[in-house]
């Protein structure tokens with residue numbers, strides 16, 4: 001197999017990439033610079049249509065599954081071999097920015113364009129994957145598309161999903177025009193030879209180190225709990241303090257217990273966050289009778305993460321007894337961490353050396369579709385720096401040159417992997 005041509009960052013059309021990212025950002029339910037693009041909302045449907053147009057201009061062969069995962073394939077000379085896949089997501093949580101996920105989608109299109117322009121022909125096909133709903137905004141499950149592709153969601157679990165308006169996943173996907181059988185979403189074994197995801201770091205490490213590329217070695221294991229506390233409501237004036245069973249105060253103690261549990265897990269990487277706290281009835285003159293908390297706990301060390309979850313359950317039991325408040329704890333998800341394939345991290349490192357681009361090994365503390373693609377095929381991720389590590393906020397920013405460098409490394413890596421015959 002001939003060596004692929006070298007793609008340097010200057011060969012990436014950074015202006016075109018920027019224009020495409022800006023166009024995607026216009027498909028938003030929030031005013032600029034914020035981006036809100038929730039699964040199968042009008043802006044999401046417009047963004048999907050735009051991407052299909054962009055894929056068509058590159059001559060890619062497109063397919064969509066019943067969940068709306070989009071596959072756009074640049075056919076290689078050996079289309080029967082497992083393809084090299086790369087991609088990310090285009091959905092955005094409320095009031096987010098324009099780079100999370102989109103860089104890894106537009107980046108693949110730019111990588112393919114650059115390779116086409118230098119006359120490269122892939123041996124294995126190269127496939128862009130645009131995953132449905134990496135963010136849990138609509139149905140409460142993160143990485144919906146890639147989880148289903150990995151076969152980790154049963155049809156019964158998919159059928160049980162509802163959004164906050166009470167629509168089932170089945171109703172919502174049909175309304176969006178996705179009617180193919182969900183049984184066919186899971187990807188068969190051996191479908192892909194590798195999956196590479198280009199993504200902004202969403203943390204400050206690369207920017208602070210002044211290093212343009214991070215090569216991800218491991219993705220942290222996320223988990224989340226929903227804790228429902230039921231106390232006793234009453235008039236804020238009439239019920240005296242010793243007689244109260246205030247659900248909010250139990251929740252407040254528990255939020256501090258989450259912090260304590262994460263800080264004392266024994267692992268410096270454990271993080272615990274109470275990101276949701278809803279109380280009812282929610283009136284100034286009414287004692288909170290109900291509180292619902294959603295708590296995120298993660299680490300690359302599975303044992304430390306699970307110790308933290310156990311400590312939160314113990315604290316919940318103690319607080320509920322002491323305050324006379326009923327508590328139910330639901331484990332919403334607890335995914336295992338994903339290791340990256342050494343062969344792929346070596347390939348990316350080698351590509352960076354060849355292109356003269358500095359790179360460092362990293363851990364991904366955020367989860368990504370790669371976490372689930374790791375169950376389908378070998379994976380790794382390429383991180384690029386972003387301004388102050390900001391993400392999931394309107395001022396999320398990655399410089400055009402930083403993006404172009406990431407795309408050049410991605411292009412070279414995809415080209416290399418597409419030539420590997422065995």
Ligand SMILES: [Zn+2]
Pocket residue numbers: 089100101134199368
């Ligand atoms: Zn993302």
